[in-house]
Amino acid sequence: MNDKLKKELMWAIAVVVVLVGSATVNYVYVVGHEYDIARPANSPIPPNSTVIQVIGAQWSWTFVYPNGTKSVDALTLQVNHTYTLMVSSQDVIHDLLIPQMGVQVYAVPGHNNTVSFEPTKVGTYYFECVEYCGEDHYLMRGFLTVVS
């Protein structure tokens, strides 16, 4: 076997080792975090979940809790409880992103999109609109507070 062939083989094996290594890391991460990641949008609503209505509007997010209480640009949830956000819009298309909850869902006028998730850690997390929706789009953000 000449040097050129050896080098080529070595590089081919190195690439395979890197790919298999990163695939393994990914697989272990996904399996270990299965329940931290929100269910895909519009999955069946889990029977034990609390449904919160979310209305996007230029340029704020309004949350309506089951008892009728409303809050603007602030969402408070209990840890280790399942929630379903029922998201719509009253004007243009928005897109709610709560990165630490694995939630991203479009807010479409006249249509409800649902997403369910369970916060597993107490803390404060940000959320924001990630669909350009007008001049004050950048103001369309707030905080999710997870309490015990």
Ligand SMILES: [Cu+2]
């Ligand atoms: Cu926006």
